[in-house]
Amino acid sequence: MTMVHHSNGDELSEAQNARPLGRLATLSYGAGHMLNDITSACWFTYLLLFLTDIGLTPRDAATVMLSGQVADAFTTIFVGELIDQFGHFKLWHAGGSLLVAVSFSSVFGSCLPCKVMGSDSLTLQTIGYSTFAAIFNVGWAVTQVSHMSMVNCMTLNPTSRVSLASCRNAFSMVANLSLYAVALCVFSVYSKHVDIKIQYRWIAYLSIFLGCCFVVLFLLGTKEPQLKMQSHYKKSSSISWAHWFKKILYYQVALVYMLTRLVTNVSQALLASYVTMELGMGHSSKALVPAIIYICSFLVSVILQEMRWSGWRLKAFFTAGAILWIFSGAGVFILPGRMHNLMYILSIAIGIANALMTVTGISMESMLVGDDLNGSGFVYGSLSFLDKLSCGIALYALESYQGTPDVRVGLDSGISYSVTRYGLGVLPATCALLSAIITCTMKLPESRSRTLVEPLLA
Known part of the structure; x- marks a missing residue:
């Protein structure tokens, strides 16, 4: 009788955990990455421009970005393992957010080592900005891994997991749009004669304030996931790395996620330079073109939350987004400056493609983890490691050759x-x-699941 009682209790608990999440739970979770997203948008959009504007060479500017990406990459591995061991997602999230808020303004501020040493040499500036870039990215990585690995521990419902990823991506689009609104206000208030460090410092301050408001909403509105604790009753130790390394699906999802992040991050970092330098568009295009991309991504991300999801649908929608990016990339490559208005149409396609690839790519991570909750931190951390390292190397290589006379034909x-x-x-x-x-080539597990209790568009 006791065994039957425990069995029924486990079945009841599992049924409760498989229920779809409601609207408020999904929205409060999505708000938790706003600080990371708005600072990341500033990082990829303006860091290289800022550093070269204050006198650093393109290679030195790329070194600063690479130092941050490398610090981020290695931090994700250790944080993922620690989260698997100790849990407490919200505590890790709060600590990482605090570090991001404290350090980010220094990335776009003055060079502290230069003031201490009384020198403005390029080498010392590169070291100073690289140091703060690394500190900022450590906090960013802690927040990201804790936030992403929460998904599997919040619900066992596959559709709700995709909805959480989709809502997170929608808030990411809001963060990017918010950054450009903040930047537009700052650049409008300050004239071109004002020190550029002051302009970017105010962008950093306002971005941090806005992001922190959403972090507070996340901490107040999201409950600490209980599935992680329940899994410890079933498995006292975390899942070893070898468990994942034996799975072909792990390598497939890792490559897909890494390639997806290369698509989105590299394109974001080079977009402002492309529309002004290559197409000869006005300075307003540096805000308008990205805004169109993020608005389209936001709308698609919201629509994706209303769908019922399975393994084959994830593959189909991801492939559709990838094909759309292939055609968009070809258009970007051959677009002549005299036809620059076509860039607005390409922006719509890029925005849709980004949303399709990002939402489904992150959801593949969730499907890979499945019910192996004691290994979720390692999966999200290791895949983020590949993402950050590959993006850093790619941007460093591209920026190192930027402006050389033999690459323009x-x-x-x-x-x-x-x-x-x-x-x-x-x-x-x-x-x-x-x-x-x-x-x-993937073989994702198939599952039939109900939609959200309260669809966001209802």
């Missing part, structure tokens, strides 16, 4: 095939193609 068509064109057109399209091929 004038053709009869009037198109100059520069590093920026290759980086924004060819590289993302190639990554999208490879990721689509890998996705078609």
Whole structure:
């Protein structure tokens, strides 16, 4: 009788955990990554421009970004393991957010070691900015891994897990749009004669304040996941790394996620330079083109939350997004400056493709973890390691060759095939193609599940 009682209790608990999440739980979770997203948008959009504007060479600026990406990459591995051992997602999230808030303004501030040493040498500036970039990215990694690995521990419902990823991506689009609104206000208030460090410092301050408001909403509105604690009653120790390394699906999902992040991050970092330098568009295009991309991504992310999800649908939607990016990348590569208005149409396609690939790519991570909750931290951490390291190396390589005289070739068509064109057109399209091929080889587990209790569009 006792065994039957425990069995019924386990079945009841599992049934409760498999229930779809409600609207408030989904929205409060999505708000938790706003601080990371808005600072990340500033990092990828303005860091290289800021550093070169204050006098650093493109290679030195790329070194600063690479130092942050490397620190982020290695931190994710250790944080993922610690979260698997000790849990307490919200505590890790709060600590990481605090470190991000304290350190981010220094990334776009003055060089502290330069003031201490009384020197403004390029080497010392590179070291100073690289140090704060590394500190910022450590906090960013702690927040990201704790937030992403919560998904599997909040619910066992596959559709709700995709909805959480989709809502997170929707808030990411809101964060990016918020950054451009903040930047537009700051650049409008301050004239061009004002020290550029002051302008970017105010962008950093306002971004931190806005992001922290959403972090508070997340901490107040999201409960500490209980599935992690329940799994410890069933398995007292965390899952070893070897468990994942024996799975072919782990390598497939890792490659797809890494390639997806290369597509989104590299394109974001080079977009401002492309529209102004390559297409000859006005300075307002640096805000308008990204805004169109993020608005389209936001709308698609919201729509994706209303769908019922299974393994084959994830593969189908991801492949559709990848194919759309391939055509968009080709368009970006061959688009002549005299037809620059077509960039607005390409922006719509890129925004849709980004949302399709990002939401389904993150959801593949969740499907890989499944019910192995004691290993979720390692999975999200190790995949983020590949993401950060690959993006850092790719941007360093592209920026190192930026501006060299032998990479620009004038053709009869009037198109100059520069590093920026290759980086924004060819590289993302190639990554999208490879990721689509890998996705078609996956064998994702099939599951039938109900939709959200309260659809966001209801």
